[in-house]
Amino acid sequence: MARIELDLAHAYRPNPQQDSDYALLPLKMAFEDGGAYALLGPSGCGKTTLLNIMSGLVTPSQGTVRFDGQDMTRMTPQQRNIAQVFQFPVIYDTMTVAENLAFPLRNRKMPADQIKKRVGVIAEMLEMSGQLNQRAAGLAADAKQKISLGRGLVRPDVSAVLFDEPLTVIDPHLKWQLRRKLKQIHHELKLTLIYVTHDQVEALTFADQVVVMTRGRAVQVGSAADLFERPKHTFVGHFIGSPGMNFLSGQHTGGRFHTLGATVDMPANRALPEGAYKLGVRPEHVRVAEAGAVGALPMTVTQVQDVGTHVILSVAREGQVLKARLAPDATLWAPGDAVWMQVMGPQTCFYQNEEIVA
Numbered sequence: 569m570a571r572i573e574l575d576l577a578h579a580y581r582p583n584p585q586q587d588s589d590y591a592l593l594p595l596k597m598a599f600e601d602g603g604a605y606a607l608l609g610p611s612g613c614g615k616t617t618l619l620n621i622m623s624g625l626v627t628p629s630q631g632t633v634r635f636d637g638q639d640m641t642r643m644t645p646q647q648r649n650i651a652q653v654f655q656f657p658v659i660y661d662t663m664t665v666a667e668n669l670a671f672p673l674r675n676r677k678m679p680a681d682q683i684k685k686r687v688g689v690i691a692e693m694l695e696m697s698g699q700l701n702q703r704a705a706g707l708a709a710d711a712k713q714k715i716s717l718g719r720g721l722v723r724p725d726v727s728a729v730l731f732d733e734p735l736t737v738i739d740p741h742l743k744w745q746l747r748r749k750l751k752q753i754h755h756e757l758k759l760t761l762i763y764v765t766h767d768q769v770e771a772l773t774f775a776d777q778v779v780v781m782t783r784g785r786a787v788q789v790g791s792a793a794d795l796f797e798r799p800k801h802t803f804v805g806h807f808i809g810s811p812g813m814n815f816l817s818g819q820h821t822g823g824r825f826h827t828l829g830a831t832v833d834m835p836a837n838r839a840l841p842e843g844a845y846k847l848g849v850r851p852e853h854v855r856v857a858e859a860g861a862v863g864a865l866p867m868t869v870t871q872v873q874d875v876g877t878h879v880i881l882s883v884a885r886e887g888q889v890l891k892a893r894l895a896p897d898a899t900l901w902a903p904g905d906a907v908w909m910q911v912m913g914p915q916t917c918f919y920q921n922e923e924i925v926a
C-alpha cells in the first residue's frame with residue numbers, strides 16, 4: 569500500500585486556455601495509506617479522470633502523481649501495482665468463481681496453498697463461498713460484479729484498489745448490503761480504497777473521507793460530519809443533504825443581517841465583519857420560532873411534506889424558498905400560515921464568493 573500524492577491538472581485538449589478547457593483544474597491532495605475515500609460529484613465533474621490518473625490509465629497533462637514520495641506519473645497501472653474495479657463486470661466467463669478470484673494471484677506467482685487460502689477469505693467476505701466451483705457464465709449480473717469486486721480486493725500487496733461506480737449493475741437491495749460489506753472489508757483488509765460515485769449515500773456510508781468535486785475542482789475533502797456541518801463551498805451545501813442547505817443572500821451591518829427585505833438580529837456571540845454574504849443553514853437547523861425572536865425571519869408556509877419520520881416544511885419570502893426539517897407534529901402547519909423561522913444559530917455558516925468565511 570502507498571500514500572498517494574497528487575499535484576496536477578488535466579486537459580484532454582491541447583493548449584488549454586480557460587477553466588472550461590480542463591477536465592481537472594489544478595489540485596493538490598493526498599490519499600493516506602489504508603484510508604477509505606470516495607470521489608463524489610455530478611456527472612462530468614472529473615471523478616473518473618482523477619481515478620484514471622491515479623491508476624495510470626490517463627497521464628495528467630500537468631504535474632505529478634507520487635506513491636510514497638516516488639514519482640509514478642509516467643508508470644503503467646501494472647508498475648503502480650493498482651487494482652481497479654469498473655462499472656461492469658470484467659471477468660472470465662469460462663472460468664469458475666474460484667479461478668476468477670485466483671487469477672490476479674496466479675499472475676503474481678503466489679504459491680498455490682496461499683492462493684487457496686486468500687480466495688477462501690475473499691469469497692467468505694463476499695458471501696460467495698457456496699459458488700466457488702460454479703462457472704461465471706451461468707451467474708446473474710449481480711454475482712458477476714461481486715466476482716469483479718473480489719478480484720479487485722484479492723491481492724494483499726496492491727498500492728490501492730480503485731472502484732469506478734462499482735454498484736451500478738447491482739440490484740438496489742443488494743447494493744445496500746454490499747456497500748456495508750465493503751466498509752467492513754476495508755476494516756478487515758486495511759487496503760487503501762478509493763471509490764467513485766455520484767451518489768452521496770454511497771459515498772458517505774463507504775468512505776471515511778469524501779472528496780466532493782464539481783466542474784473539475786475538488787471543493788472539499790472531509791468526513792460526513794465535516795461536509796454536513798461546515799460545507800466549505802456552497803456547492804457542498806447544495807449537493808450534500810436531502811434537501812440541501814438553504815442559502816439567503818444579504819448584507820451584514822450593525823449586528824443585523826438584512827435579507828429578503830427583512831432584518832434578522834445576529835446572535836450577540838456571532839462575530840462577523842460587515843459586508844455582503846450568503847447565509848447558509850441546513851434544513852435540520854431551521855426551527856419555527858416565536859414571533860419577533862432574535863435570529864428569526866417572518867415567512868409564509870408554502871408546502872408541508874409529511875415523509876413519515878419527519879416533515880419538510882417549505883416557507884417563502886419574496887419568492888425565495890427556505891426548507892426546514894421538523895418533527896412529525898409539524899403537519900399542524902398549512903400553506904398560507906404566517907410563521908417566524910429561526911435561521912441564525914451556532915451552525916449557521918456565512919459565505920463570500922461561494923467559499924465559507926464564518
Ligand SMILES: Nc1ncnc2c1ncn2[C@@H]1O[C@H](COP(=O)(O)OP(=O)(O)OP(=O)(O)O)[C@@H](O)[C@H]1O
Pocket residue numbers: 580591609610611612613614615616617618766
Ligand atoms: N477521453 C476523453 N476525451 C475528451 N474528454 C473527456 C474524455 N474523458 C472525459 N472527458 C471529459 O472530461 C470531463 C470529466 O469527465 P469524467 O468522465 O472524468 O467525469 P465523471 O465525473 O467521472 O463523470 P461520469 O460520472 O459521467 O463518468 C467531462 O467534461 C468529459 O466530457
